[in-house]
Amino acid sequence: MTSFGSVPDAAGEGGANGANVARRWTVIASGLLILALALVVIYTGPNAFLSPIALVVVAAIGLAALLLQVRFRRDLSIHSPLWLNVLGILCAMVCLFADYLHMTRRMLDLVAFATVICFGISGSLILHSLRKRTRIQRPESD
Numbered sequence: 001m002t003s004f005g006s007v008p009d010a011a012g013e014g015g016a017n018g019a020n021v022a023r024r025w026t027v028i029a030s031g032l033l034i035l036a037l038a039l040v041v042i043y044t045g046p047n048a049f050l051s052p053i054a055l056v057v058v059a060a061i062g063l064a065a066l067l068l069q070v071r072f073r074r075d076l077s078i079h080s081p082l083w084l085n086v087l088g089i090l091c092a093m094v095c096l097f098a099d100y101l102h103m104t105r106r107m108l109d110l111v112a113f114a115t116v117i118c119f120g121i122s123g124s125l126i127l128h129s130l131r132k133r134t135r136i137q138r139p140e141s142d
Helices: 015-042 045-048 052-072 082-098 105-137
Strands: none
Touching: 015 052, 045 052, 045 082, 052 105, 082 105
């Protein structure tokens, strides 16, 4: 018995087939995130990229791509720091409602920078854990 969208291998249901299905969903999710990023770039004017909000959106899409990658790979037990992601989301929400909060341009830039820093550190920690895990699984030979 095969799952929807999978092709049975010659030996029947095997571990490799499950890995192919997981990889397929990872590729689909990555494609959707690239589509989201492309839509942001296509339908945004050149002057809008000077806005801190555009920087926050692009950073959030990048972090979402990384978190989905970790989520779809079931063999990984890597988690991003929740407090850092929550802080980044809170800063992003403050950026979105900057007009209602009567923030100055300088304060908006600082909060947007804090958002990107939170998302960047969280993504860097995940990538560092992935590299360390790969190095442990596959030791280099001299």
